[in-house]
Amino acid sequence: MRDGTVGGNGFGTAPNPDHRGWDESLYRDDARAYAPGAPSGTDFGGDDGAGSGAGPDADPASSDGGQEPPERIPGQRGAAGGGGHRRGGSRRRTKSRKRRVLKWVSIGAAVAVLGSAGAAYGYYEYLAGKIRKGERVSGSSTVAKTKANAAGKTAMNILILGSDSRNDPEDLKLGGAKNTVGDAARADVIMIAHLSADRSNMSVVSIPRDTRVNIPACTDPKTHEKFAPVNDIINASLGRGGAGCTLATVQNLTGVYIDHWLTIDFSGVVKMADVVGGVEVCVKQNVDDHSTPAQPGGSHLHLKAGKQKIYGETALKWLRTRHAWGSDAARAKAQHMYMSALIRQLRSQNLFTDPGKLNKIATTAMEAFEVSKEIGTPKKLYDLGMQLKTVPSDRITMLTMPHDADPKAPLAHYIPSADAPQVWSLLRNDVAMDGNGKAKTPASGAPATTPATTAPQGPAAAASDTIAVSVVNGTAGTSDGVATPNRAGGIATTLKTAGFTKAEASQQTKPSPGTTLTYPTSSGDQGKADATAVGKALKIPAGNVKASADVDTITLTIGADWKTGTDFSKTLPKSGSVPTTAEAVNGADTTGCMEVLPIYRW
Template sequence: MQRRRGRLVKTAGVVAGCVLVLTGGGAAWAYWHLDHNIRGVDIDSTLGDDRPPKPAPATPEPSATAPPAGALNILVLGSDSRSGSKNSALGGGHSEGARSDTAMVVHLNADRSAATVVSIPRDTLVERPACPTSFGGSTQAAYGAMFNSAYSVGGPVCAVKTVEKLTGVRMDHYLEIDFSGFASVVDALGGVNLTTTEGIDDDLSHLQLDAGYHHLDGKQALAFARTRHGVGDGSDLGRIKLQQQLVKALVAEVSGSDLLTDPARLYKVADALTGSLTTDTGLDSLGELQGLAGSLKGLSADEVKTVMMPVLPAPSDPNRVVADEPEAGKLWASLR
């Protein structure tokens, strides 16, 4: 899945464009509908001060509709939640088994002229800290835990806290999209074009592709993002390469589409995107997303760099990985 770049961050520009083109009697309802599509989680209040320090802003805090000031780090998750009939049809299983199927830290530099997207392998063994819950309790701390277990035991709050523990980097914002939402966004865009260098035959993701050029619909794009067993060495690291390829293809699709001249299509994309989003409370309104999206107008696809956190096979399990230090630490330090 899965921003990467941000798949989500780049596509979020659609929201700003939709606001600009909605006119006439239905504009107020359309704005209300898109605004209320978005689900918010109060991560800042729940985590409190037990976090990496937040750099002091160079300028006063922006208003809800003004472009955010300074560099930003955004945790983008692709959730494998199976809640709802659409998600169930695409993934199977039950909502209580949801995990962060894809995790990326999107770093936007201060003037929004460049972005770095760092993929975190879900099979990384990490120290999962104790995380506060919305009920006033706490999850259990764990050592040598799978990275993606943080979301399953503590939701977005624990996912953010675990990433901050791993990286030492304060996450300014959180964005999450689920199975059906990702597929719907791709379908609303009209599909995505990419070229595979080798054939894919994965019975688990139900994707079969010959090597060569392909136009993928939403269901196929989701399967491409989830494929690991039918291509390469079958590892999560191989899947990340496919996800990064898909990110670039989606960035190119959004950048090359003249959505602003097609209000109906633009609204369809915006509706699919906002209807699938869970964000922190700093981005859970259309105006706040519009402010972020507006700040990205000068960001070109060529200035979006995709990398993976340096990892090594875990000594305790060759099927798992651990952060490769000091290289991983140097990468995260560059994003602070």
């Protein structure tokens, strides 16, 4: 039997991971969660550990290659115990034989378990060694981490970036543009993937890479180089402090807290497209994204009209194509088609009954992506993938940030349009962007999307006139920077009229893109009940009431999304209320097809 421990000749280096298994019982109680279809303790590593056949159900006579050890050869006389003619000797020999058999079975089982554990640990370490990690944030941002809602659940936002760097020889071969070698990386793809708190729906919002924004002060975590704030195209943020700088930029633009980031480069795209077995896309006309005098460069994508699967370098060319579609915003639409098809492709493959295929995809993914360090282990990435896997395709929405032409460069760049805050509000308030999860309108005629304001399970709220509330004016937000005068005082008066006589307007201001209602973490369930009662008076959903260690009393911060009125529910976007300018596409839609500009047809 091979040595199954790290440093031996088994899985210490995992030279052929496609044939290796992975027993997550090393760090998770449910050993089967990562090897579906296999019993706990199963060894997927060929003859590593379990190859001897020893085990509880094994034939004892064959536990050592079919031959018994010398001390228990049948018929042997003169063994310890006084010889074969002693009365009761046969029974003793039988018991002795059973004890020896049990000993050998136990030893075999122990070796099998240790071998499997060693193999699993070795493979886990092999995968862990493939992961590249970086700082979650490396720029200045004041957007607070999302708190759990009243039900104890939290939405998740992941920033997905595609780097155009040619500094790696493998990327240079694929990406061309040799004159950019040594340049700072730029973000060709910028997407926010939002997974709802109840994990029932997901939305993916693309920010065109040519959008002009304010990039904050950033520090490169690798070189420690400092970069001053600048107003520039958002794709430049990646080269001013890595993905953590782009994350801070996106947070400041949207007011949405980003939990994690994932970055993939050219070679990573090629590897992933091949390992999943290709991704289906569609073009209405034959396309050739060639270089022209007006638009030099090009991706050199060359496809016939119609639906087809693309692989490797062709997939990379598809994701990079811009000129043939007509704009960077149209490129985002093509990327959405690719991503939706990729998700459908992965869901159609029964990977969890095919450990070899699963391991191959896992290994490729670990090599293809760089991730923020807080999710930089195989287990955490696996758990993240499992959460994304639960969302059905028809509850996934792909869209692009609504945008206008940039006055500084109207033919080349964009700025967020007046519809963009609606998209950011949908994300911040965890409102589904599809209409497929909407409940039917009740007989009373009340709209199905009216936010729930009922108190959570737990103690009853205290008397309203005993509940202290601090009201903060944060209406300056991060968009126009203009605050509504006396906004905190007006809402405090509304609360007093509703019986919350201890409500007071704070003299401090705290610009916030979204309205928040928080209570001290230390106040526990009673604080939650009291804050929910405050929210009910203003029609703030119970799901928006969150605990915070940063406040010492119930605090209502009125954000830029609630500049007028006393009924917060009127400001909330409804399920499926995505602006038409966002060009939303449902993840289950397979009818999309890219239009090709005439000059790029053949």
